[in-house]
Amino acid sequence: MQGTFEERRYLIPFRSSLLPQIFTDVLVVGAGVAGARAAIEAGAAGADVIVLAKDSIRQTNTAYAQGGIAGVLRDDDSIDAHFKDTLAAGAGLCDEPAVRLVVEQGPARIRELLEWGMQFDRDGSGELCVGREGGHRAFRVYHAFGDATGRELERCLFEKLMSTDNVRYFDECFALDLITPSDEVGAPVLGAITYHARFGLQMIWARTTILASGGAGQLYRETTNPKPATADGLAMAYRAGATVADMAFVQFHPTTLYLPGAGRSLISEAVRGEGAYLLDESENRFMLHEHEMAELAPRDVVARSIVRQLARQGGRHVWLDCRHIQGFASRFPGITAELKRFELDPSKDLIPVHPAAHYMIGGVRCDLEGKTDVPGLLVAGEVASTGLHGANRLASNSLLEGLVFGKITGAAAAETAAANGNRSGPVAVVSDIRPSDHGEIDLADVRSSLRSAMWRNVGIERAGGKLADAVEMLKFWARYTLDKIFDEPFGWETQNMLVVGSLVARSAAWREESRGAHTRVEYEGPVERFRVHDLRCRGEAEPRTLRVETEELV
Incomplete structure (x- = not known):
């Protein structure tokens, strides 16, 4: 992505030395399943933790989840069967080590929730009720209050979080950008600059930052996601120099x-x-x-x-x-x-x-410890691209992934905090952005048009010509929006949506095949040369690719 999308490292002008300073070992951006589980793990290990929630815990994708959590707890099911079902749904793009890790560690995470008081549904004899969802060839989906699994999971994790020592929780706190000591790609993340309606702008410095900010459903006119799901974390990570992967793959829920x-x-x-x-x-x-x-x-x-x-x-x-x-x-x-x-x-x-648009399969590329290619930045949950989901997520694997990688990243962050001794002082960071003298267009119109264009041209079925047009539309809106300085979340969200919408459209235009959640009407099925992850980083004109090696026959 070139030009307008590359010009600005931060959304707003600031001098870090002039803002209030807050210090912590671990900063967790996001309070859904992945963020909460990460914070619990880090806090329990003795690290000082701050959790940022953009809105309230009731307005997360986790809280909106209905179906359940997939996991193997029954004798008539097996880890291998769950592994194979995940690979089959992923249409040749799953990273098998990530799949194996999640399905193997998943049962322990579900049992842990039971110990923490999550009220899964039970039958008359007291046994856990279990359901089945699309793509699963066995009954392995555990639910709560019928169709309110996410809400009950959020309650359980939040209560555990608030009872964990060393954890501070900031709600209605908007993370604008990840902080790095320079604008160069590869510079380490040192925390984030945040905005709160009461406290204004603040610098939060952290030894390790865990990005668990959720998805991007609001890119589309039709979505199941709550209003806060405006792709902020993906945009922040991209501006900070992290690699994003497989951005063409957006899952649309059928019903x-x-x-x-x-x-x-x-x-x-x-x-x-x-x-x-x-x-x-x-x-x-x-x-x-x-x-x-x-x-x-x-x-x-x-x-x-x-x-x-x-x-x-x-x-x-x-x-x-x-x-x-x-x-x-x-x-x-x-x-x-x-x-x-x-x-x-x-x-x-x-x-x-x-x-309707439901889940962002693509995300910030990470390894099996949640580590990105930017020092100091870990990712977990929907914002991450772990390789678990491949080209299409298997139903009810998302909450499972959040639990597994939440624990992993929380433990890794706490270990870093313990190893680094005393915290270093703040770094002087200056974002010098001059007011734009370019023309103005209505911000609400930009957001509405963006969402409609994504739905019509980068939706369930895609065509090369329409994708190219969508890329040009986003460039036009960006030219008169990304150059502006806004002072409230609606403007920052819209800027983030333009950045990530362009990443999705460009990735979809590049991927000349039909695979999983990405359907190109010109191509009937998968193409072998596209059995790769496409990797995109700020400042790079073309994507890098990473071949997916698959041993299992799916």
Whole structure:
């Protein structure tokens, strides 16, 4: 990415010496599953920890998660089976060591949650209830309060976090940028500059920074993500010189409630796991002809099949049929309540559904310890690219990844703190940005147009010409937005969305194949020369590539 997207290292002008200074061993940016689990681990090991939450814990992608946490706890399942299902969903781009690590450590993380008081659903005999979701060939998804797994997980982790010594929690605190001693790529991360409505700008200096800032769903007009999911962490890391990987891969959830004027409320994949059908306008099950697993095919297959079915029949939605599912209201109380708001009864009515942007598969590239190629910066959760998900995430592996890599990065950060002795003092950092004399365009219009352009041109099905146009549109908006200085989060978020939207569009234009969640209409399937991770870093005109070596046959 060249020109406008490369010119600015920081979003705002500042002199670090003139701002309030805060010091800690470990700074965790993000309070979802990965961030909370990392902070718990680091704090328990004796490190001083600060956790930043952009909003409240109720407005994280974790809290919005419905389905559950995948893991092997039953004798009729196996680690190897979970491993193979993950590889199959990932369509040839999974890094097998990352997959093996997560599925092997996952059961211990789930049992740990039980010890910490997470209220998983249980049957009449007290055994854990277990469900199945798309792409899984076994029942291994554990849920809470039917369809409120994320909310209960967030509660459990937050209570544990607040009872952990050495941890400070700052909510409604916006991280603008990661701090480095110079603008050169490779300079170490020393913390972050933050903004709080009450306390203003602050410098938070840390020996290690863990970026766990979540996803980017707000890049798209149609999304299941909460409003804070504006790709801030990805943009911050890119500006700080970290390598991002596989940015073309955005997962679209197949089933969100589609009603005019309503938000895109998620209808959990677990609903199809309980036997719900997808029907066309004639009320026929079209997925029977699309994949051997029908409605339980991997998400990329189902989302793409819905789009193509709509192209054949017309209209804006297909139907989800739950009428034959016994006890739907008790199994999915949250979804039932949401449907009731629109006078829909799942025991009697068909539910109109349509795909929406759900999960950012690409992210900041890291190793199996969460370490990036920038010293002092670790990543965990949705913002990271660990290689676990490949080209398409397997359902309910995201919360699992956050738990596993949260613990790993928290332990690594605490070890660094213990090894480094006394904290060093602050470094003089000056961001000198002059006011722009270029023309102005309305910021709200830019954001709205960006989200619409991403949905229409960088969505579920993509074409080379439209992708090229999307890249040019983003460049145009960036020319009159990234040159400006804003003093509030809406402006900073929009700038971040332009940076990351351009990364997604450029990666999608480069990847001339159809694989997993990335579908190019000109190409029918995967192309061997693209069985690589595409790696992008600030200042580099073209991506580097890293070949994926796969031993398993998938």
